[in-house]
Amino acid sequence: MDNQLKFTDIISEALQKQHRKSDLSTFEYTYKAEITNIHRLTEMENLYRIQIIDTEERRQFIFQPGQFLMLELPGIGEAPFSISSSPARHGDVELCIRKAGNLTNFLSRVGRGTHVGIRGPFGTNFPMEKMHGQNILLVAGGLGLAPLRSAISYAQDNRSRFNSVDIIYGAKDPSQLLFTYQYDMWRADDIGLSIIVDKPDSSWKGPVGLVTKILEQMFSERGNPFFKSTYAIVCGPPVMFKFVCNMLNQKDIPMQKMFVSLERRMHCGMGKCCRCNVGSTYTCLNGPVFDYWTVMNLKEAI
């Protein structure tokens, strides 16, 4: 009898499986991608257009609005970013990224043609198909517009499938407004856009205050039947969620039709590192998109 144990090669077993979520060999698999363009949006935020280099992989990269990916700069770091572009473009994505940490500051200094790594897509999405035939109300605060832009693109791509589409967008001051070059295009696609800033400058002619002010206005203009057939998507700084969701709740939008996207610092994106846990729920697996009922049941979520 041979007493020597046999080495188990887990990859040869794994190769028999096709499904990414259960495939051991894809855990650390990175799509190689290229930064094809960098669009300076504000002093702090850039829009990076990133294309998976392999055409077949690019085609197969399918995501839904609200999902995120892990962007890696070898040697610098890896971090989660929500996808800001239309799902119709597959693995040719746009990421709206603020200079906030090591990775993002480094990213702001690289040029076109830089090779980066992408893992994903990960997480839950805004259920756009369920919203067909309904109104959509998108409420964004600051950088919260980044994940919503993917949902807006979806609405533009499929405009006939939705009734009213309205965006309420609040920023600290006019210089921080994102995607200003797109506002006319959104309006041209019959998407209502209300912008409010908290600290106006001398040239600002629009409303001043918080997004809740625009929301109140909307409440007085549109009746309950409108809100009964409305889906709401809310994304912004933590303090914004509670106020906006409470207001929407008063208008009888069912909690299951209100969605929020939470921000946490994932280190894996796959339910392993626990860094994104809210209470005991993984934001990367059960989120980042949650309906409001789920968020209400999460300890310390917002």
Add this chain to the structure above:
Amino acid sequence: MIFRVFAREELKKLFDAMASKNKIVGPVEIARDHNGKPLFAFNEVNSFNDIKLDYTTTKLSAKKYFLPYKEDLAAFRMDENDWQKKVDYNISEPFIFFGLHACDINALNKLDKVLMGSVYPMPYYAAKRKNMFIVGIDCTPQPYCFCRSMGADTALHGFDMFITDIGEKYFVEILSDTAFNFLKNIRTAEPIEADHIHYMKVASEKNKKFTAHVDTTDLTKILDMEFQSDVWKQWGEKCLACGSCSKACPTCYCYGVEETVDINLRGAKKTKKLYSCNLIDFAEVAGGHNFRPERHVRLKYRYYHKHRGFVEAYEESLCVGCGRCGEACLANITVPEVIASVRGEEN
């Protein structure tokens, strides 16, 4: 399940048969504490004389062999404008755990659920877990052991063989054909009724020795109800937020990922480091917002993950009751005391 008994002197032969061609990791004495009591650790063992099968508990769990504190996930080779990524699961040969207690085997079973049984199974863990042969050994409850409260005082699966000292003989449960074949190297016998009686006597005497207990009745609901309770703040004031509990814990698997550039600028590494939810920046995001800036909130979160979140996901607690966290804690915070206080019980 197949049972066998063998004479005491056969154990060394079994060890030697295993050690002849395989790497063995087992409990060894590494030092003495200030009271002169031995301190144990899991280390590689070459000789049967070095292994201490009557050890109490190791200070640290065995997790450095399946969840190393620091592990490279990938290496990069940098070219002019490009890079290549190379992934290695950091294990090249199988190994044998000789002498794991039931709590540590149950810890592996729990980790299996989240690291192998859920979506995105983790190959770094799976590669080590699937190359591990486990010989379990029975133990004597220590004053800090509350594994019985957590249902982790016996291991039902997750090992290859489990040895219990029943006096003149060893009683062994055999769970794998590999274990069955190893036992062919020594003289074993079918247990007779007297062996069964000895086994049951040993088991019932062991049960009487537990002094630490945790009441887990309705604990998930109670943790939810008492989420805002002031007792968390009291424990938070004691907690030093040092993360020793996580370091000692056999089931703490949380981690962080860092990347570094090699000094010659031709390569880079992606490194996973085990982390602790008690450390201040555990839930900090870029830009500086910290979702759990206070010590008591982080300590509470750790209890939530172990005793509520994991129960919600897998119908069982992530805590095995080994008591290592309480022993490691510089502020003397122990799980039985924290849970009792949350339940409103006086100690």
